[in-house]
Amino acid sequence: MGCKFVPAVCSYCGTGCGILFEVIDGKINSTIPLKSHPVNQGKLCIKGWNLHEYINSYMRLKTPLIKEDGTFQKATWDEAINHTATELNRIKQRFGPDSIGVLVSAKITNEENYLAQKFTRAVIGTNNVDHCARL
Amino acid sequence: MDIINQVEQLFIQNKIDIFLGYKELDGHLIPHGFTPDNLDELKELKVSENRYSLEKIATHLSEKDPDLKIGIIARDCNQRALNLLYTWKQLKPENIEIVNVNCCPSPLKPHPDCSYLEPKQSGEFKKEHGIDYNAEPDSLMETFNNNERFSRWMYEFNKCIKCYGCRNICPVCFCTECSLEHASLIEPGTLPAEVPIFHLVRATHMAGRCIDCGLCEEACPSHIPLRLLYREVNDIVSDVFDYKPGEGMEKSPFTIIGDDVVLEPKPMDFQIQGEK
Numbered sequence A: 001m002g003c004k005f006v007p008a009v010c011s012y013c014g015t016g017c018g019i020l021f022e023v024i025d026g027k028i029n030s031t032i033p034l035k036s037h038p039v040n041q042g043k044l045c046i047k048g049w050n051l052h053e054y055i056n057s058y059m060r061l062k063t064p065l066i067k068e069d070g071t072f073q074k075a076t077w078d079e080a081i082n083h084t085a086t087e088l089n090r091i092k093q094r095f096g097p098d099s100i101g102v103l104v105s106a107k108i109t110n111e112e113n114y115l116a117q118k119f120t121r122a123v124i125g126t127n128n129v130d131h132c133a134r135l
Numbered sequence B: 001m002d003i004i005n006q007v008e009q010l011f012i013q014n015k016i017d018i019f020l021g022y023k024e025l026d027g028h029l030i031p032h033g034f035t036p037d038n039l040d041e042l043k044e045l046k047v048s049e050n051r052y053s054l055e056k057i058a059t060h061l062s063e064k065d066p067d068l069k070i071g072i073i074a075r076d077c078n079q080r081a082l083n084l085l086y087t088w089k090q091l092k093p094e095n096i097e098i099v100n101v102n103c104c105p106s107p108l109k110p111h112p113d114c115s116y117l118e119p120k121q122s123g124e125f126k127k128e129h130g131i132d133y134n135a136e137p138d139s140l141m142e143t144f145n146n147n148e149r150f151s152r153w154m155y156e157f158n159k160c161i162k163c164y165g166c167r168n169i170c171p172v173c174f175c176t177e178c179s180l181e182h183a184s185l186i187e188p189g190t191l192p193a194e195v196p197i198f199h200l201v202r203a204t205h206m207a208g209r210c211i212d213c214g215l216c217e218e219a220c221p222s223h224i225p226l227r228l229l230y231r232e233v234n235d236i237v238s239d240v241f242d243y244k245p246g247e248g249m250e251k252s253p254f255t256i257i258g259d260d261v262v263l264e265p266k267p268m269d270f271q272i273q274g275e276k
């Protein structure tokens, strides 16, 4: 039987607490706080303590979904990205860039958030970019 | 014999299937399970000043495989927790091999290897504003009257964010169903925490059970002096029943769930419904 601990950063909010996933035989079993992490110093909120649950949840999305005729259909990443790009182009051409808004998330990294706003401003051409923490 | 050799011998003599110790990863000393199929890795075995409840990890492993033979680095607090887990049938003593390490300061080693005994990093604020982390219940009882103590504890409990960290990290909290999430006692998913019921329910459960490791207090984001609370509770248990949890293999006077406690895996595997 194998047992190891994998350090990671909690993805539930922007605080960025350090956690350890307890991995038993290749499967995540629980989450514990990383004691030596400078941000949380061995403490977590209730969300961090339960971080492993969504990873093993049967409800977790493992492929992109595209809505067709009112229901979600499984799609590949290529299909999903193509579909999104085509639609964004179509909407931008027909209604103008300000008809599009981008909402980013505390659950992604600073760098990804930066890229998202760059994409919104430089590629789409609108200042309609906001963050879930302001909802 | 140094600890790496000691563990290697345990593997060679087939006494253990896995050894729970610490290793360094990206500058952090974290718990790790060393196995005989990767003996080279044993060179990285370390003792960590950061304490993790290795015995709680051992209970997770034996939930999956009750016959697994587990070696474990143990300070005094780990040893007390193991004793308690044996008496509550959460681990089988014949399946556990202990490698003792230094923790509290001693003539051999003046520097303690324990996060709790390190200079009290989080203690400064506390010294000025609240109950000292290492205060003894007796001195608290003498110094303050009932009303003062009550308002101090209510002030402390009111800071609770109901993270359940005190229970989650505790080596001796192993109930399949926890009262702290039982809707008729304490409603899960609501804030503020039920003060003082939440803390008093846990405090009564720690009577005859808390082995005074202090991990709960270290994990409490609100700096509530939980260790002091459970020390007070267990001072009473000691006075009335002459019982100190974890000191030996004697059963707690509160053992009312009988001999048939089974190791039921906690509901962490989410494969019950839907796909694998």
Ligand code: SF4
Residues within 6 Å of the ligand: A010, A011, A012, A013, A014, A015, A016, A017, A040, A044, A045, A046, A047, A048, A049
């Ligand atoms: S543990 Fe809580 S506070 Fe820390 S990052 Fe996760 S959600 Fe945020």
Ligand code: SF4
Residues within 6 Å of the ligand: B167, B172, B173, B174, B175, B177, B178, B179, B180, B201, B202, B205, B206
């Ligand atoms: S001892 Fe009490 S607080 Fe701890 S797990 Fe059991 S019911 Fe919960």
Ligand code: SF4
Residues within 6 Å of the ligand: B166, B169, B170, B171, B172, B173, B206, B209, B210, B211, B212, B213, B214, B215, B216, B217, B226, B227, B230
């Ligand atoms: S000090 Fe806290 S974590 Fe340790 S055994 Fe007691 S209640 Fe559990």
Ligand code: SF4
Residues within 6 Å of the ligand: B159, B160, B161, B162, B163, B164, B165, B166, B167, B216, B219, B220, B221, B222, B223, B224
């Ligand atoms: S660890 Fe502290 S804040 Fe969290 S539930 Fe326990 S007492 Fe409350």
